[in-house]
Amino acid sequence: MRAAVLRGGGVHVRDEVEEPVPGPGQVLVEVAACGICGSDLHFARHGAEAQALGARMEGVPRPSRGLDLGQDVYLGHEFACRILEPGPDTEAPPAGTLVTALPFLPHPGGETETIVYSNSTKGGLGERMVLAAPMLLAVPNGLPAHLAALTEPMSVGLHAVVRSGIEADGRAVVVGCGPVGLAVVAALAQRGVRTIVAADFSPARRALAAGLGATEVVDPRVDSPWSRVPRGRVTAFEAVGVPGVLDEILRCAPWRSRVVVVGVCMGADTWHPYFGLNKELSLDFAIGYSPDEFGATLHAIAEGLIDVAPLVTARIGLDELPWAFAALRNPEEHCKIIVEP
Amino acid sequence: MRAAVLRGGGVHVRDEVEEPVPGPGQVLVEVAACGICGSDLHFARHGAEAQALGARMEGVPRPSRGLDLGQDVYLGHEFACRILEPGPDTEAPPAGTLVTALPFLPHPGGETETIVYSNSTKGGLGERMVLAAPMLLAVPNGLPAHLAALTEPMSVGLHAVVRSGIEADGRAVVVGCGPVGLAVVAALAQRGVRTIVAADFSPARRALAAGLGATEVVDPRVDSPWSRVPRGRVTAFEAVGVPGVLDEILRCAPWRSRVVVVGVCMGADTWHPYFGLNKELSLDFAIGYSPDEFGATLHAIAEGLIDVAPLVTARIGLDELPWAFAALRNPEEHCKIIVEP
Numbered sequence: 095m096r097a098a099v100l101r102g103g104g105v106h107v108r109d110e111v112e113e114p115v116p117g118p119g120q121v122l123v124e125v126a127a128c129g130i131c132g133s134d135l136h137f138a139r140h141g142a143e144a145q146a147l148g149a150r151m152e153g154v155p156r157p158s159r160g161l162d163l164g165q166d167v168y169l170g171h172e173f174a175c176r177i178l179e180p181g182p183d184t185e186a187p188p189a190g191t192l193v194t195a196l197p198f199l200p201h202p203g204g205e206t207e208t209i210v211y212s213n214s215t216k217g218g219l220g221e222r223m224v225l226a227a228p229m230l231l232a233v234p235n236g237l238p239a240h241l242a243a244l245t246e247p248m249s250v251g252l253h254a255v256v257r258s259g260i261e262a263d264g265r266a267v268v269v270g271c272g273p274v275g276l277a278v279v280a281a282l283a284q285r286g287v288r289t290i291v292a293a294d295f296s297p298a299r300r301a302l303a304a305g306l307g308a309t310e311v312v313d314p315r316v317d318s319p320w321s322r323v324p325r326g327r328v329t330a331f332e333a334v335g336v337p338g339v340l341d342e343i344l345r346c347a348p349w350r351s352r353v354v355v356v357g358v359c360m361g362a363d364t365w366h367p368y369f370g371l372n373k374e375l376s377l378d379f380a381i382g383y384s385p386d387e388f389g390a391t392l393h394a395i396a397e398g399l400i401d402v403a404p405l406v407t408a409r410i411g412l413d414e415l416p417w418a419f420a421a422l423r424n425p426e427e428h429c430k431i432i433v434e435p
Numbered sequence: 436m437r438a439a440v441l442r443g444g445g446v447h448v449r450d451e452v453e454e455p456v457p458g459p460g461q462v463l464v465e466v467a468a469c470g471i472c473g474s475d476l477h478f479a480r481h482g483a484e485a486q487a488l489g490a491r492m493e494g495v496p497r498p499s500r501g502l503d504l505g506q507d508v509y510l511g512h513e514f515a516c517r518i519l520e521p522g523p524d525t526e527a528p529p530a531g532t533l534v535t536a537l538p539f540l541p542h543p544g545g546e547t548e549t550i551v552y553s554n555s556t557k558g559g560l561g562e563r564m565v566l567a568a569p570m571l572l573a574v575p576n577g578l579p580a581h582l583a584a585l586t587e588p589m590s591v592g593l594h595a596v597v598r599s600g601i602e603a604d605g606r607a608v609v610v611g612c613g614p615v616g617l618a619v620v621a622a623l624a625q626r627g628v629r630t631i632v633a634a635d636f637s638p639a640r641r642a643l644a645a646g647l648g649a650t651e652v653v654d655p656r657v658d659s660p661w662s663r664v665p666r667g668r669v670t671a672f673e674a675v676g677v678p679g680v681l682d683e684i685l686r687c688a689p690w691r692s693r694v695v696v697v698g699v700c701m702g703a704d705t706w707h708p709y710f711g712l713n714k715e716l717s718l719d720f721a722i723g724y725s726p727d728e729f730g731a732t733l734h735a736i737a738e739g740l741i742d743v744a745p746l747v748t749a750r751i752g753l754d755e756l757p758w759a760f761a762a763l764r765n766p767e768e769h770c771k772i773i774v775e776p
Contacts, residue, residue: 147707151686151714320494345494351494363707366700367696371721371722372492373495379714
């Protein structure tokens, strides 16, 4: 089958990739739509750095399946798929059912792999993949596949907002309106938060933020988002993931503010703890989502509570992936590009 | 009168300092004892850096009283004093009463100054100073002045522990056993926390930590404090304030751990947000204390619940301050040096 891979800092399409075979508890599916995540672009360039940091990190179980960046790396974790056939002794929805799923794949040894970057496990940027039967969620309400594929990135925003604990009368500042920042804005609006100030250099991204419920949008070259919130504590979301951004948030945030870091920075960053200390700030890092958050997001999209259609700026085939990776570096042109393999 | 000042990176004793005069709501006191704080040493060397960061920082009111590091800077914020006389229209305890106080001085304009580093407001490293009448706490139980002076630094530890929200069944790792780390250990023990692992390079400091209630002490050159806590989330306290320490905590802390930053780092630091993100860590910065925490700490010391006597490794006069600033750079020799002006 055909599938995209990361290799040597770029993305390539392979024509003769081994077909995935579903094991017990797994289901073979045909990928109907898969989004390109900003971290895919980032990992293509900075994968070695991230891998080196991961190898140094303690306090979490070390995955037994090492990743060889010198080999092809399969990817794609924002997918909607149609059921083809279940593996041995496995129950699954009828063939043809449109599903999405949390990108987790339990293996017989007991370890659960995240379907994200792998030399062997196929992701959503290919024709077919296997999913874990217990992770499947049928797509309701006739929601098209290219919108159902946004369940995953939008869940990241909901998780960050849940983790922040912000209430409706809270004041939110969202720094960065890429897909992650936009997902945060949408989740804040869903939660009824009445002050949502979103900042991004790009007019197109600011327009998307306003459409998803930001109550005010700011170009940080022109104005400070911090000047647009009433006095008092703020809940800020760092959704850029570029060195220096978090330090600037710490410099500006009011006393006792909470900063949720949801942008993915894979390198070293320089900051001044002094800002955090003198203002008694709090930081919470947020990654991923719970099954509940994932399901709630799918239903919010399918019921029209969150309109993700404007985020999709292109729908392409596998062959156009190298173009898409280049195009996504211009925030004015594209937000979420969906691949329909 | 005589008082110590910071100037040109060092500490000096001046013989002819203008006498402080209590205004309305203020009380003139004679300093009986005043501790030297680690941040005094740090500020002597890095004051300009801290001042530059403070000038850049937003989100807090900017103090109207600028500090000129080219002039003498008065200091001393860990004091116990005897009442001399109240200012105009002010009620105060009888002359001779031993008191301590939160180091805050309200000014007629409405601004409240922290008694910490000032070109004009005298601190505890001098013969006399003025305190705000509402901030005074009489020292109970005949507690001697040189121990009452430890109320302030020990309160910093209580505040950090309160801010952490740790419960008795929580697992604490305290990185750094200088006075701040020791104050954290004491407050954790007071709170009944059953696992308190304290780490420091210095055997003398580790012995003090054990005496204050650490259930295990570790030399990080020999062993990792993280190997000494049961599996699961940890509440870690960064009580060193030196670049690199926080990143090492983020690298090692288990998934969903909380890190309370109470060490004062006045410079830039390099870290990897990737560690925090992948393990969904939380950081809370803690500085200072509330009046309740200050009062509770005074009573815990006076009632013998926290034995601070072993922390006091020298009692000196003003003239010996330059020696003390040098001596405190060796953690094996000294912990808390008390000046009795």
